[in-house]
Structure formats: C-alpha cells, structure tokens
Amino acid sequence: MAEPGKVTVEILGTDEYEAKYGESREPSALSIDRINELFHEFLLAVARPKRADSDGSRDLAKRLRDHLGSAPTDRPVVKTAYAPFDLPNVHLALERWFAADGRTHELIGMRGGRHHGELTLGDIIDAADRYDRFVVGAVDYAQLPISPDAELACVSCGFYLGTDGEERFAVLLRGPQDEYGRNKVEVEVLASEKEFADRLLAEVDALIREHNVFRGQVLSFEGSQFGHGLGPFRFHRRPGLTRDEIIMPSGLLERVERQVVGVARRRERLREAGQHLRRGLLLYGPPGTGKTHTLRYLLSHLPQFTVVILSGESINAIGPACALARMLQPALVVLEDCDLVAEARDYGGGEQPLLFQVLNEMDGLGDDADVAFLLTTNRADLLEPALAQRPGRVDLAVEIPLPDAEGRARLLDLYAGGLGLGQDIADEVVARTEGTTASFTKELVRRSVLIAAERESARTEARDVREALDELLSDRDRLTRRLLGVPGTRDIEDEEWTED
Structure with a gap:
C-alpha cells in the first residue's frame, strides 16, 4: 500500500492488467485511459495536499x-x-x-x-x-x-x-x-x-x-497614495478666522463674501428666481498678499461645505474632485496656484492646456449644482487667455493688492498688537515697508520676537523691531524678501547680468 500523501504509478502490460483487474481492453485504449486516471490522481495529490485541519474548518x-x-x-x-x-x-x-x-x-x-x-x-x-x-x-x-x-x-x-x-x-x-x-x-x-x-x-x-465620511470635511489631494492620509486625500481642520484677521481695502472682502458665502446663504431665493448656484471666483495678485489667508477665512464661514483643495500637479485630479463635489454638495473646489498648469498639456497629448479641462469640468456640473470654484494665481496674465476662451466659468475676478499704508498699519497691529511696541515704532515700520506684503510683516514680527529672546529680554522692544527691519531690508536678505513676495526684488545674479 502506498504511503499517505504519495501516489504509486504501475506500468502493466495487457496480460498483467487482465490478471489484476479481471478485464481486457485494447492495449492502446488501456494505456491511455489508465495513464490519464493516474495522472489526474497525481495532480490532485500535488495541488491538493492533505489538510492540517481534520474537521475541515478552514475549507x-x-x-x-x-x-x-x-x-x-x-x-x-x-x-x-x-x-x-x-x-x-x-x-x-x-x-x-x-x-x-x-x-x-x-x-x-x-x-x-x-x-x-x-x-x-x-x-x-x-x-x-x-x-x-x-x-x-x-x-x-x-x-x-x-x-x-x-x-x-x-x-x-x-x-x-x-x-x-x-x-x-x-x-x-x-x-x-x-x-x-x-x-x-x-x-x-x-x-x-x-x-x-x-x-x-x-x-x-x-x-x-x-453617510459619506467626506461630507462637510476639508480635504486636499496629495498627488500620491503612499503618504499620510486617506488614499490621495489628507484631512484638514477647518480654520476659524474672523473678519478682524483679514486685512483688505475697503469693500473688497464684501465682494468676495457675497460671491461665495452670500450665494450659499441665499440659495433657496436664487433657485426660486431661476438663478444658478454654480459660481467661480478668481483671486489674483502677487505672492504673499493674502490669497490663501482669504481662502481660509471663507472656509471658516462655510461650515456645511465639503471642500476639496487641489494644488499644482494634483489639479490633474479635477475629475474625481468634481465628482465628489457633485455628490456632497454644497461644496467648494479650490484650485490653488492654477497658473502652474496653465501651460501644461493633458494626458491625451492634445493641444488644450490642462486648465481648459478644469474649466470644462466646471461647466459640466450644471447650473443646479451648489458648487463653488475658487481659483488663486500669482500670474493672472497666464490665465486670462484661457478664461477668455472659456467664458462664464469664472464670474468674479478679484485682485488682492499689496497693502497700502493703512493696510500695513493694520497688519502690524494684527501680528504685533500684543507686544506693546508704541505708536512711534509702528509709524516708522509703516513708512519703511512700502511695497511689501502681508507675509513680510508677519515675518518681521516673528524675527523681532526672536531677536529679543536671543538677548534674554522679557519683552520685544523698538530696537528689536529696527534690527529685524534692517536685516530684512538689507542686501543680504534680497532673496528672503523675494520669497516673501515683495515685488521688484532682484537678487545678486540679476544685478550682475544687468551690469554686463
């Protein structure tokens, strides 16, 4: 008898087969049938070994x-x-x-x-x-x-x-x-x-x-599934900014609010009047002037909105983002720095920039969709031709300008109000920072506090602010100013080329 788990193969001639099995067959038929049978038993023994569980509980x-x-x-x-x-x-x-x-x-x-x-x-x-x-x-x-x-x-x-x-x-x-x-x-x-x-x-x-878990959440596409976050998503806490934290020229914030928040609050009236809810807002201006800060303020006042944020190359996910917005409306789709893809080509190798795909997705949602689109850009000149060729997708374009003297004073009070610096140094800072951005003022205050801390001072004084301001306005911090969005800042290489 063969051992358990093994198959024994016998090769028998016709006479031997008759003696053992008591029947006679044609030699060729006998050999083929028996070999097929044995080969099938062999495959089962190899591919289906005996189970470790005798009761078949894992079957x-x-x-x-x-x-x-x-x-x-x-x-x-x-x-x-x-x-x-x-x-x-x-x-x-x-x-x-x-x-x-x-x-x-x-x-x-x-x-x-x-x-x-x-x-x-x-x-x-x-x-x-x-x-x-x-x-x-x-x-x-x-x-x-x-x-x-x-x-x-x-x-x-x-x-x-x-x-x-x-x-x-x-x-x-x-x-x-x-x-x-x-x-x-x-x-x-x-x-x-x-x-x-x-x-x-x-x-x-x-x-x-x-019961979608994304409803009412603030999400961003990360462009990769292998990092932290859910698939291509990352969850963000909703900001809690107030009006006092937004520094803009008079009337500008009201226009932005009416376009995004106002439509959300008056959606039923608009529907009754036969007006569409889909809307597009473009915020443009130099880097550091507060476009993203304005976006954060809007999110603070749209607590029921599902927000999907796309930036840079992740704008390629505009299709899934719009599908999600359509399913979870009211929703806001944010396209940050969309000028970065204004010249990009789509995957099909066609002649249309990726931005055209974005605009077509916006149009494809339909007038009854309670979905807002917010685009931000530092280069409105790149976007303008595309927007002109696809009219109606963006209903309002708002420039976020460099802060004027009043704006710079309010920014200084916002970021340094608790330091008790005094009016004289505040006036001096405002006078010396013409043409700078909100980001510049924020960094100025941070650096002033750091300088005071390094000299072991319990409070930040006017001399700390002056030292920080001198550093930021010095030649060695040209690139820093450029990174903070200060326009007209040239680095050393620019000057060398100019001199040549």
Missing part, C-alpha cells in the same frame, strides 16, 4: 456551501467598484446595511493566493473548491483616517456570510492593493437571485451617499 468552499445551502458555483455573482479612497465609506455602509432588522452576518477572512486581487469571486470559489488554493483565515483590516482626529479599522479583505429573512448570501469586500495593481474597492455579492444582489448593492450605494 473555504465548504464554509460557503454550508452557509448557502448549495454549491457556491451554482449562484450568480454581481459586483461593483469604488475609488480607492472610498474604503471607509463602503465598510461603514455594509455595517449599516447588515444592522437593519431581520439581517445577520458572520465575517470571515481568506488566506492563500498572493495575487487574489486579480481574481473574481467566482475564480476564488473555483480555486478553493478544486485546489484548496484559498482557505478560511483572519479578516484583513486597514486603519484609515476618517477625519483630522479619528481613524477607523476598515475591512480590507473579508467575506460577510449574510442572511436577510430566508435569503442566504455572501459578500466579498476587498480594498485597494497597490502591490498587486488593483487600485479600487470591490464589492461582490453571491446570492441565489441576481435581483437580490442588485438590490443589496443599490442600497449600500445609497448609504454611502447618505
């Missing part, structure tokens, strides 16, 4: 068969897919769906097949049934952020063995697996009737929309 196919009451391969499979960053939404939606009265589920995991991400549920069941390639194992979880301060353990690979009344079914949830090339969330339902599976997926999708 995935048996577990599914026992739960369903019939062979899994006899049932239809219906599947759907979501973006990779939607795993928390899908996980929570399934939890909510199963929590309804009359429904139960058991969650089990799966082991085996390193590249199971490439297989469908049907493939997995077939491989588990025929070759034991997959067995019951621990459920895989992914710890993912769902807000700036909270994380959620989400099922990233698991079977829900569910019941709904008399219906018995299985749901396979798999999250993205970048190492295997599956950049999506997949949900597959194995049920006795396709109609039941369709209805389950439709109800889960409705729950995803109703």
Whole structure:
C-alpha cells in the first residue's frame, strides 16, 4: 500500500492488467485511459495536499456551501467598484446595511493566493473548491483616517456570510492593493437571485451617499497614495478666522463674501428666481498678499461645505474632485496656484492646456449644482487667455493688492498688537515697508520676537523691531524678501547680468 500523501504509478502490460483487474481492453485504449486516471490522481495529490485541519474548518468552499445551502458555483455573482479612497465609506455602509432588522452576518477572512486581487469571486470559489488554493483565515483590516482626529479599522479583505429573512448570501469586500495593481474597492455579492444582489448593492450605494465620511470635511489631494492620509486625500481642520484677521481695502472682502458665502446663504431665493448656484471666483495678485489667508477665512464661514483643495500637479485630479463635489454638495473646489498648469498639456497629448479641462469640468456640473470654484494665481496674465476662451466659468475676478499704508498699519497691529511696541515704532515700520506684503510683516514680527529672546529680554522692544527691519531690508536678505513676495526684488545674479 502506498504511503499517505504519495501516489504509486504501475506500468502493466495487457496480460498483467487482465490478471489484476479481471478485464481486457485494447492495449492502446488501456494505456491511455489508465495513464490519464493516474495522472489526474497525481495532480490532485500535488495541488491538493492533505489538510492540517481534520474537521475541515478552514475549507473555504465548504464554509460557503454550508452557509448557502448549495454549491457556491451554482449562484450568480454581481459586483461593483469604488475609488480607492472610498474604503471607509463602503465598510461603514455594509455595517449599516447588515444592522437593519431581520439581517445577520458572520465575517470571515481568506488566506492563500498572493495575487487574489486579480481574481473574481467566482475564480476564488473555483480555486478553493478544486485546489484548496484559498482557505478560511483572519479578516484583513486597514486603519484609515476618517477625519483630522479619528481613524477607523476598515475591512480590507473579508467575506460577510449574510442572511436577510430566508435569503442566504455572501459578500466579498476587498480594498485597494497597490502591490498587486488593483487600485479600487470591490464589492461582490453571491446570492441565489441576481435581483437580490442588485438590490443589496443599490442600497449600500445609497448609504454611502447618505453617510459619506467626506461630507462637510476639508480635504486636499496629495498627488500620491503612499503618504499620510486617506488614499490621495489628507484631512484638514477647518480654520476659524474672523473678519478682524483679514486685512483688505475697503469693500473688497464684501465682494468676495457675497460671491461665495452670500450665494450659499441665499440659495433657496436664487433657485426660486431661476438663478444658478454654480459660481467661480478668481483671486489674483502677487505672492504673499493674502490669497490663501482669504481662502481660509471663507472656509471658516462655510461650515456645511465639503471642500476639496487641489494644488499644482494634483489639479490633474479635477475629475474625481468634481465628482465628489457633485455628490456632497454644497461644496467648494479650490484650485490653488492654477497658473502652474496653465501651460501644461493633458494626458491625451492634445493641444488644450490642462486648465481648459478644469474649466470644462466646471461647466459640466450644471447650473443646479451648489458648487463653488475658487481659483488663486500669482500670474493672472497666464490665465486670462484661457478664461477668455472659456467664458462664464469664472464670474468674479478679484485682485488682492499689496497693502497700502493703512493696510500695513493694520497688519502690524494684527501680528504685533500684543507686544506693546508704541505708536512711534509702528509709524516708522509703516513708512519703511512700502511695497511689501502681508507675509513680510508677519515675518518681521516673528524675527523681532526672536531677536529679543536671543538677548534674554522679557519683552520685544523698538530696537528689536529696527534690527529685524534692517536685516530684512538689507542686501543680504534680497532673496528672503523675494520669497516673501515683495515685488521688484532682484537678487545678486540679476544685478550682475544687468551690469554686463
């Protein structure tokens, strides 16, 4: 007798076969049939070794068969897919769906097949049934952020063995697996009737929309899935800026507020009058004048808005950003420094700049969409031709200028009001900082405090401010001034070229 786990192959002639098995066949037919039979036994022994669990508790196919009451391969499979960053939404939606009265589920995991991400549920069941390639194992979880301060353990690979009344079914949830090339969330339902599976997926999708974890959040696209954050997203705390913290020429902030916040507050009146809610605002001006600061102020006064921030190359994600904004409206899509892509080409190699794709996405949302777009740029001259060729997407363009004398005095009071510097030094600073930016004033105050700290002083005095101002206005800090957005600042190389 052969040892357990081994296959013995006998080569018998016709006479020997008749003596052993009591039957006669043609030599050629006998050899082929018997060899085929033995080879099949050999493949099963190699591909399906004896289980370590004598009770079959890890047999995935048996577990599914026992739960369903019939062979899994006899049932239809219906599947759907979501973006990779939607795993928390899908996980929570399934939890909510199963929590309804009359429904139960058991969650089990799966082991085996390193590249199971490439297989469908049907493939997995077939491989588990025929070759034991997959067995019951621990459920895989992914710890993912769902807000700036909270994380959620989400099922990233698991079977829900569910019941709904008399219906018995299985749901396979798999999250993205970048190492295997599956950049999506997949949900597959194995049920006795396709109609039941369709209805389950439709109800889960409705729950995803109703309880979306992104709703009312401030998000930014990071341009990569491998850093901190959820998929390509990073969560941000909503700012809490007041009007007193925004320094602008008289009437300017009111125009900006009316375009973004005012429409949000009067949306019902506008709809009744047949007016669209979609709007676009362009903030332009030199670096450091406060465009981003103005954006932060607007976010402070739009607490119910979902905000998606795109910057630089992440503007390539304008399609998913607009889809998210459409689903989670009211929403604000922010395109920071969009002049950086004004000359970029799209992936299709066409002649239109990426900015045209952005503008087309804006137009494609429809007039009834409660979505605002806010674009910022340091180079309005680059954007103007594109905007002129795509009219109507941006309804208001507002220049954020360099602060005048009154503005610089208010900025100094904002950043240094608690230092008690006195009016004389304040007037001196205002007089000497003509043509500088809000960022320059903020850095001036920070450097003044640092100089005072280095000389072990308990308070910042006028001489500290003068020393800091002398440094920032000196030749050695030309590049610093340039980085703080002060226009007209030339570095040493510029002067050398000019002299030549």
